[in-house]
Amino acid sequence: MNMTAGRRAALTREQASSETMTMESSAYGEAVRAVRTGEISADEAANQLIDRMTEGEVLGLLDGDSSRWVLPFIPALLDRRPFVAGAVSRLGIPGIRFSDGGRGVVIGASTAFPVTIARAATWDPSLEERVGIAIGLETRARGANYSASVCVNLLRHPAWGRAQECYGEDPVLTGRMGSALTRGVRLHVMACVKHFALNSMENERFEVDVAVDEHALHEVYLPHFKAVVDAGADSVMSSYNRVRGEYMDVNRALLTDVLRREWGFSGFVTSDWVFGTHDAVASLEAGMDVEMPLRLLRARELPAALRNGVLARATVLQSARRVLRTCVEHSANRELAAPTRAVIASPAHRALAHQVAAESIVMLKNETVGAAPLLPLAPTIQHLAVIGRLAAQGNLGDHGSSRVRPPSTVSPLQGLREALPGVLISTTTGRDERRAAAMAAAAEMAIVVVGLDQHDEGESVVTGGVDVGVIGRTFGSGPLRQVLIGLAHLASRFVRGGDRSSLNLRPSDERLIQAVVAANPRTVVVLVSGSAILTEAWRDRVPALLLAWYGGMEGGRALASVLTGSEEPGGRLPFVLPTDAAHLPFFDSAAKSVVYDAQWGQRRLDGEGHRPAYPFGFGLSYTTLEHRLIDHTLDSSGGNANVHVTNKGHRKGSTVVQVYAADVSLRRPVAQLLGFRKVTLQPGAETTVRVVLDAGPTLQRDSTTRRWSPRSGVWALQASQHSPDSWENAVRLRRTEGLIDQEGTSDVKPA
Template sequence: MEKANAFNDAVRAVRDGARDADESATQLITLLTDKELLGLLDGDSPRRLLPFIPVLLGRQPFVAGAVARLGIPGIRFSDGARGVVIGAATAFPVTMARAATWDPELEQRVGVAIGAETRAQGANYSASVCVNLLRHPAWGRAQECYGEDPVLVGQMGSALTRGVRVHTMACVKHFALNSMENERFEVDVAVDDHALHEVYLPHFKATVDAGADSIMSAYNRVRGEYMDVNRALLTDVLRHEWGFTGFVTSDWVFGTHDAVASLKAGMDIEMPLRMLRARALPAALRSGELDRATVLQSAHRILSTSILHAATREQQEPSATVIASPAHRALALQAAAESIVLLKNDAIGETPLLPLPRTTRRLAVVGRLADGDNLGDHGSSRVRPPSTVSPLQGIREAFPAAHITTDSGKNESAAAALAAQAETAIVVVGLDQHDEGESVVTGGVDVGILGRAFNSGLSRRIFIGLAHLAARFVRGGDRSSLELRPSDASLIRAVAAANPRTVVVLVGGSAIVTDAWRDRIPALVLAWYGGMEGGHALASMLTGDTEPGGRLPFVIPRDAAHLPPFDSAAKAVVYDDKWGQRHLDATGVAPAFPFGFGLGYTTMTHELLDHTFADTGGTARVLVTNTGNRAGSTVVQLYAADVAAEHPVAQLVGFQKVTVPSGASATVQITLDAGPTLQRDPNTRQWSARSGEWALLAAQCSPSDWAGAVPFRPTAD
């Protein structure tokens, strides 16, 4: 073996079947010096680059564990939940928008594209799979996750994992219970075993089962321990119970609290620079505080995973021409179009307001978000595409013969005057990076990252506190309200008073409460942060060229008070099994729009034909009939509940998106996930069926009425 080609030789041996990845990693480790061995366990760049992370993150991969002498490329990190963050790349809709497609096959294709562009930019590792559960819509990084339901999150996250892995290693984050932003560095999450294993972890396990190469540990504490030193979760659950064989990285800079303890707990790589471990591990290894076996264990996990992925990934390396290519732009357009949720579409006369006729001659497009780029937050997932289509541009192109007037909405009277002269008024309002997102000071870097050079202790806490204070005056973070800005709500009222044919388009990454003004308008659209092709997608939906294909991945309440409390400044929180739609179900409160809701331009019926169900899962056949006058799509949703409860709590157990021609029917077979109907014994770690009178129902959104549900017993025959 030529030493300079040692890594490639190891990869070739696995590809040819001469050795497996474990054997190849073991052999490669024998060639490493102690310095090289320890160098696998943290980032390669010196700590002096800390102030430049915001710039470098968008220019090049961050490397950990490269050994040029042996040809080991190391972990070449890039972020990218909505596209690769390096250079100018395809900006897909944010993760929450893609969750609204309820289409894992489409999400897998998005993953392949993100992986290809990541690899074309010189990276081999994509931290693109965020499967944290949306516990409350005020969470600042809600846009980076797949919503509030473990089954939906698990299926969509697994699909992205499979897609990304075609070209790069897939990193799943942030493990675990990371569902608030402002205090993410310090907050301590208390959770009982039932909620932990049955609510907040199943979707992570789903991505592990889908082949995740790496897991990123979170900043927060769980049951008093920071996640990087939480052996109970990183080793006992992740590795021993789930069988995960990949490696764990820290979240950046603040994600490592103790160099030695974190390694012993199962956190393999400190990211992204040579910080705590570079100083502490050599001495700890010499003194015996750190066993060599622990170092070898992490080194083996890193190298075996890297070798196996290099041997099994797509061998044809993508060229730079794939980046923001026409094919990827078309995919971004499809994802955006299928994500748009039509929440309201009342009739004007005898006809629903949407879609708008092509013969429309006068339109008013108003609102502060009608024109310009609004792709989501400006944190570590920020993508900079070569071009972006705004809502106004998309509408102009869709109605080339129409006279379109526009106004930012700062002057309500002026905007209302334009609306009064138009056949239809379109108001585009909502959220941007100032209202929600990763809590940052500047340019895609974690709050407090700049200038951090502390091990731990008082200095570190003071710096974090100052950074938090600075962030309050800049942008991002958890939302202060679920309502629109008062100026946006006032604009809607003024325009609706001037023109009864008013469409409100909401932009954002999570739930927006609309009850204060919704009854004044006939049509309401949730268009998300739609990516670089979002304007085209919105326009095609407004004209009816495409259907509003999205369904809500969360519930929208009538009032924020109907949800569990959310304190963005809390240092300690309790996570239980009642949140979102389940909280409303359990308390008997009706939402404005239930989980899974979304209108189309046609009408569908769903009929459960038959099913099988055991504690290992099952299948159901559902007859879907399009009773409308145009082809359309629907998401068939299967829910289970204990119908003996005073307020049955719906549990999603399966879903599938299907397109059906007008007047036609289709029989859909859906795989059912028994997980939501099971309970885990904390002593034996065995799963069994929950007690109760369980029933199954096919629906088009989370049901409030269980009449017609079919009884079943979620136990093995």
Template sequence: MIGTMRATGTEYDEAVRAVRAAEIDADTAADNLIERMTDAEVLWLLDGDSPRRLLPLIPFLLGRRPFVAGANRRLGIPGIRFSDGARGVVIGASTSFPVTMARAATWDPTLEEQVGIAIGLETRARGANYSASVCVNLLRHPAWGRAQECYGEDPVLTGIMGSAITRGLRLNVMACVKHFALNSMENERFEVDVSVDEHALHEVYLPHFKAVIDAGADSVMTAYNRVRGEYMDLNGPLVTGVLRDEWGFAGFVTSDWVFGTHDAIESLRAGMDVEMPLRMLRARSLPSALRSGAVSRETVLQSAHRILRTTLQHAATREVTSPSHDVIASTSHRALARKVAEESIVLLKNDPVDGAALLPLAPDTRRIAVIGRLSERANLGDHGSSRVRPPSTVSPLQGLREALPDVLIETASGSSAAEAAAVAAAADTAIVVVGLDQHDEGESVVTGGVDVGVLGGAFTSGPFRELLIRLAHLASRFVRGGDRTSLELRPTDVELIRAVAAANPRTIVVLIGGSAILTETWGASVPAIMYAWYGGMEAGRALARVMNGDVGPSGRLPFVVPTDVEHLPPFDSAAKTVVYDDRWGQRMLDADGHVAAFPFGFGLSYTTFSYQLVDHRFDDRGGSAEVLVANTGDRAGSTVVQVYAADLSLDRPVAQLLGFQKVDLSPGSSTLVHVALDAGPTLERDPVTHRWSRRAGTWAILAAQHSPRSWEGAHPLTVSTSGGMLPANE
């Protein structure tokens, strides 16, 4: 019991000390605290602490302080102290890292773990202990407005990168993974109902969530959408049946904010522990429900226990010394942001002009034209809940000017294609910076279809409810962000590229954005294309260093870029129902026989590499591959060794990524690279027994530079016996 501990500090402090000293475990400590709490104090744990009148101020307050749930001054419980932060801490002026999709393009989990450490330190320095920085929703279609917040289209890549940031965060804060589950469209996120079969659900859309849970995630945030007719906060089969019973998750589950809780009592029974971030449905309903027996005390205490146990365990195991404010946007964190941006840049095309590749920029370059509306802007990404406000930024133009002080750099905004062409014609090289910004894609902050009943009894039915819903739908048509309306560039950008390329054959196009941008209508007119993403506060310096050749391009696409949007699944941003299956992205192109413009995993370097699969070991628990990699060019460079498998008994084999490893090599050198392999893509789950076994087929394995179209030279996937079928929670 806590009463037997040393009488220093608060009850909570003593519980943390005892758990850290291994005198008691976190479960016992949580139960001891609950014994000292009144019913009102226990119920206080189950929703946010702020009153509902703060609802209109959330966008303003989110950037100024943590949102707290379950704090108890009498016992010293600090509560869950929330900060968002997919690309950095949203509170105050913090380091703005490249968006999640850009970091996925690094294919470097070691680097992503460092980003997690940095975000965790800055989050804690801002007074928070809980970060919702782990977004692992699968990119089903690149038109999804929040694509930039995820790690791309592949479950294995997503699981590895999401696990990496989770490990980094947890050194300082509790890590929350979101949005569980099947949240891959924005405009109708409050209303859409996702239908999915057992195969696609468990073998496509959930493996990366389980990977992050296995990596130690402390919390899960439920999605707004419905799955199989049930809102996710009420979806017991997934929140309790899969997440807790099948996977063994012991942490706590929160709602998505405000409109993510649909019933105070039923959400609690389904396994959703905390209504975030305000006192709304549960504050109104749970006290009387507990007194009357409409909700059992056991159900309430079960959630209270999960919340306190997780919070105590984290407090007892995190770094003891709290970071100072000096860590926020520190020199080392800015350097990390630049390094991540450098490694994220994907070189899509680099054809020779006058016998030499256009990139890196030639040493004798004396005059450059930098053109486009995005060239002078620090374009950091969407302006929704993940928005970070860094203390300083570097635009592409500023970065180039710093890196090339002896080069004359002339500019044109791009508003006039004729003016831009004239500036380009006078330059040795023209650089056109085009793409997307927060107006084209991002979180739709005002969205039609919200359940306004959470605002109070007057809005559960009747004229007030109908009026507010209509106003929300109307307002959603005029706000920025949301799902994309096209995968093409703006027509004015295409016109600009064509005009500049016609005036100067040495034209480089730099694309800014969060997911796939089609290049078919203009790509053939330019010799060089780079994808620079929303690259964070140091994006301009990173871009200049890669273009200048100080750093070689090493980014690889975390999604496929098709030649035609019709080669992807249909995407209706206004859909109220949608079917998710196992046909999307590169896998859909493979199955249908379409050639990608740029395949999944693609990216060029300033040098060349060769790959040879030497050996592999594999069973239903995973394995490893040994790949001999050689730098066959005359420059140092970095590459990503990618290992794929496919069932060659199919008429059109579908490539499945099993593992990858980034490696640096000096010119002419070679090394044997060890690649860990994930067995998941070769397994299937029995919907009745929930056990996993090997999928039938003639499986082959291949080491490649990107998702392969040809399987010539592939090796049979040799599977050793390891004891038969696997339980679902192993």
């Protein structure tokens, strides 16, 4: 049976496997060996490989290897195999072997870690790096060499459906945590950071145009991307949205002028999937190297554009070289032998998932009821009521592209039953509020588990705003196009996930809380979510309140360990919890255009004088820790702060030392996080910790020279356990020849 050379090449590329081919005897394997031994550079290796490739093979590096007819099956295939781009089996080139992995590897039954925003709540980059190492190991064990696990889009508004996939609202926290994950992941596979840039709404992500000024762009929405690039990210994924009128795949100003020329990024850029490429030639010229994950626009248009001179061969070779150089460099820097599948959901990775979940839990309230705080649970407790529709669920988060399917999941109810084997635990979903109240009244304590799930928030997998013309010319115009668009719009009304319509709990959950706490004042409320939940309607009546996130496969056990006191609630808020949604930026999930400014989150509340329900960085402990700023150094390149920490309580505990700066000449100073460090102390112990400071939030960028200099104003520094609400005892900073130095320890009062 005969087949065309193009079809044969496509099949060959689809069937290639980097882990099964004999790399040592291939051209690619020889190139990797030569780079590893220092005989040639990765650039030279890429050039040598390109010299041996046909024109079709070179162009094949610039898009995915799967046919467009795979499109309807992408969700089903994502959890079964890596998606391959640019494989050339004739030369042993494995290509990019993609897996998603923000909370664990999406292929097969893998370890499900807490979602990214939960890990942000640990405020512990060293712990996040360990998560990255585990994800990298499991990614490679599943046959992939490339993980799109690093999402550092800023949480501009908590209604964003994919808030759970980011590290919260602060650029410094996001940059530090994203960099740590990157360092861990790339020990085993290539690390991709996404979605570049200004992607923080879901329902209209394919169409929305983001307007942003130079200050907000470079000083708010891009610093964390640069931090991850500096940490060694191998690849960047461009976002679906427009920025300043241009789709990101053709946005030369950001992909080339900023990312490559200003920041020095040398890796490769891929599109977001399927509908993230709008022009085959213009996107390549703008700096977007690979159309993922199918053979769509570029497969149809690049060969003719190259033959006709519309596309310069140098442009093709530039992107091809970036892809090959990065792949060769990665292969040369790791051992050839892949880990066995024994690492997947191994005891060590389960233990890590448990640790992260426990350290992510934020205790917001813990009032004294009777003779002692309500938590941890008294060891003498005999009867506990566990109530709520999420109590018996293994709730891992949304069901979009980051979904992980672990071999097992522990619910809060199961975790408590394991931790309290001798205790009578009554349970109900709470659908019948009277029954729930009666059950709570009959118990010594009640724990209400409520919040969100994949129906309330997450990735909007189906949306009506896509350009179906990328699938093929048949869908570019005419009746088929209209039918497909119509079906997409119709389906988008019924799919789960997407942006949230409210920051409140479901009304039924709020009624349940009120009914239970009225029946039993010894009530603990546990919130499960991927972002902020407003609590004003009921929090004053509740003595104990925890934010437990989507806690991963071990989340139920971790929650039980915190409730019983065998572990510390180690989390701190990675965003502000306001008292009113009106205190946040306006959010329209159907917006076709939006303005992103520098007023969001805690900074917006500070600037407008609104007190939050719980400030950014807030979280309680089971002990009392105090800290005091001793001294610091800070100039335009960064610095350090020495902070003395003391555990005044009677049990081991942790805190996050947070160092903030603000221009105190303003009537309402706006706190800017410069650095942080988590510290754990035994009872009565004290220590001095050094906190690395990022000067970025105190600097401004000149759009003409692209140079950074200190902002004007009277700046002060303060060590705190959350975003400060007063600057009266801050340490003044002064500026000398572009440096920011300590002036003294005198009090600073706002002008």
